[in-house]
Amino acid sequence: xxxxxxxxxxxxxxxxxxxxxxxxxxxxxxxxxxxxxxxxxxxxxxxxxxxxxxxxxxxxxxxxxxxxxxxxxxxxxxxxxxxxxxxxxxxxxxxxxxxxxxxxxxxxxxxxxxxxxxxxxxxxxxxxxxxxxxxxxxxxxxxxxxxxxxxxxxxxxxxxxxxxxxxxxxxxxxxxxx
Numbered sequence: 001x002x003x004x005x006x007x008x009x010x011x012x013x014x015x016x017x018x019x020x021x022x023x024x025x026x027x028x029x030x031x032x033x034x035x036x037x038x039x040x041x042x043x044x045x046x047x048x049x050x051x052x053x054x055x056x057x058x059x060x061x062x063x064x065x066x067x068x069x070x071x072x073x074x075x076x077x078x079x080x081x082x083x084x085x086x087x088x089x090x091x092x093x094x095x096x097x098x099x100x101x102x103x104x105x106x107x108x109x110x111x112x113x114x115x116x117x118x119x120x121x122x123x124x125x126x127x128x129x130x131x132x133x134x135x136x137x138x139x140x141x142x143x144x145x146x147x148x149x150x151x152x153x154x155x156x157x158x159x160x161x162x163x164x165x166x167x168x169x170x171x172x173x174x175x176x177x178x
Contacts, residue, residue, distance in 0.1 A: 109128055
């Protein structure tokens, strides 16, 4: 099931082996596929001719985007002992909604992704997590360069976090005269 045979959708044998042999309390595998604006698969399927994709001539964007088709999440209840059902659900929700790299270093961030990293426990989704997910789904992810997509997510997230911080500071300050 993890080797779909669809071009551009497989992370590779090493990633599959790492997923299968992981000792992590929670592990996940995403299945995504490149699709056109109309939702048609934009890559060659086994036994079929490649699809005809009409481009609009832009050097910045493409008519193709990656859509999440499915997510497998495996929870080892024994290894996940000690976390609440809310923490567990929020963690699973975060990894299911975002294609998080299991090897990513999330220690510098206030995120539910640090749930199993010693003393970095949270009660569940944090403001950072919500900001990240909102930015991920608000960003235009049909840009040709992956760094442009990262930049789009980062910009939206920075704007969101700055607004939240300003709002928090405004709530704590005395009312301004009109």
